[in-house]
Amino acid sequence: MTEGEARGARLLGGEDFSFAAAIGGWRGFVESIVPGFVFVVAYITVGGFRVPVIASVAVVVVMVVARLVQRTPVTQALSGFFGVALGAVWAWRAGEAGDYFLPGLWINAAYGVGVFVSMLVGWPIVGIAVGLFRGMGTSWREDRTIKRRMQAASGVLAATFALRLVVQVPLYLAGSVAALGTAKLAMGVPLFALSLWVMWLLVGSVGRPLAPQDPPPPT
Numbered sequence: 168m169t170e171g172e173a174r175g176a177r178l179l180g181g182e183d184f185s186f187a188a189a190i191g192g193w194r195g196f197v198e199s200i201v202p203g204f205v206f207v208v209a210y211i212t213v214g215g216f217r218v219p220v221i222a223s224v225a226v227v228v229v230m231v232v233a234r235l236v237q238r239t240p241v242t243q244a245l246s247g248f249f250g251v252a253l254g255a256v257w258a259w260r261a262g263e264a265g266d267y268f269l270p271g272l273w274i275n276a277a278y279g280v281g282v283f284v285s286m287l288v289g290w291p292i293v294g295i296a297v298g299l300f301r302g303m304g305t306s307w308r309e310d311r312t313i314k315r316r317m318q319a320a321s322g323v324l325a326a327t328f329a330l331r332l333v334v335q336v337p338l339y340l341a342g343s344v345a346a347l348g349t350a351k352l353a354m355g356v357p358l359f360a361l362s363l364w365v366m367w368l369l370v371g372s373v374g375r376p377l378a379p380q381d382p383p384p385p386t
Contacts, residue, residue, distance in 0.1 A: 175363050179293060179320075180300020184367045189360035195243045199356045202227045204250045206267060207348035216264040220255045223267075227251045265344045268351055272335060278326030282321055289314075291321035297370050313373050320366040327362040330354070 178189055190196040202223040209219040212343040225250045234241040250271070258267035294307050294317030307313045331354050338347040 175359070176296040177221050179297050179361055179367055182371075184364055184371065186360055186364065187277075190356050191243050196356055198227075198230050198247055200245050200249060200352050201230070202350050203348055203355070207345055207352070210264055210343050210348070213329065216258050216262060216351050219264055220258050223245050223251055223280060224255050257285060259338060265339055265342055265347060267333070267338060268347055270278070271351065272332065272339060275328045275331045275335075279325050279332065282325040282328065286318055286325070288322050291317045293320040293366060293370060295322060297373060305374075316373060320369040323362055323365050325371070327358060331358070 176187070178184060187193070191199065196248050201305075203224045206219045206223040208235075209222040210216075213219070227244070231241055231244045231248050234244050251272045254267040257270050258264060261269075282292050285295070289308070294314065297317065298304055307317060331351075334354065335347055335350050338350060
């Protein structure tokens, strides 16, 4: 589980929803988009695949080193580093700038299938996460209404992965590298945070005691 996924699971199990927490804070948000942004800018201005790949890897290395020097948590920066490194290796071996984004497409497809299968077998992934973080275990499966809400929230997550593929795969096949990079940035952390909010609206009250109501006024 990546840092972003763990953060999402914690948010779904929390009492309140915070968009700042969903994007990993402003620093985390910047760290998540800067490597891809630098890649797109380098591709537009220089072209080819070597300069964009080297530039994006250099940026993410600088971000990891900066966190190490400042002695701040490096988990999110390292997660971004491995993602960038995988795309960089793929693009370098293929000799095509567009292949920088190919591992991400495969990962989205795998996650989407995984979420769909979890729904199909009656163990929606959102239910598992919420049950874990709220101490419910698997008791949510005993209430049909709650289980349907877990299924619906998992459906939102699956739809997020599917939407990315619907938009980005045609751009990849068309060789529209700049458009693909831009779409990936827009459909990365911002879209995931929005999806988390919708999921939280569906399951945020599950497993929590109802607030006590004021007694009726005396007549």
